[in-house]
Amino acid sequence: MERIEKNRKQRFISLPINISWVIRIVIGIAGFYLWGYAFIWAILGFYLIFSIIRKILSCLVVLFVLIALFILLTSIIFNI
Numbered sequence: 191m192e193r194i195e196k197n198r199k200q201r202f203i204s205l206p207i208n209i210s211w212v213i214r215i216v217i218g219i220a221g222f223y224l225w226g227y228a229f230i231w232a233i234l235g236f237y238l239i240f241s242i243i244r245k246i247l248s249c250l251v252v253l254f255v256l257i258a259l260f261i262l263l264t265s266i267i268f269n270i
Contacts, residue, residue: 221229 218230218233221233225232
């Protein structure tokens with residue numbers, strides 16, 4: 191039984207690139223063909239700004255949760 195499972199696992203080939211990367215490359219080439227270097231700069235700007243915005247939003251969500259928890263605890267302790 192173990193040999194059958196081992197043979198099944200060996201049939202699947204792990205490719206170094208998956209379909210999502212192929213789609214991204216095709217979209218990048220098509221965008222560059224249609225809009226030129228402006229498309230490349232827009233994509234680079236999006237990736238850089240997206241990482242910064244994600245960090246800021248993460249910080250704001252944590253701050254909001256802490257404020258909500260503080261308000262909840264103060265309302266329970268002081269029965270407001």
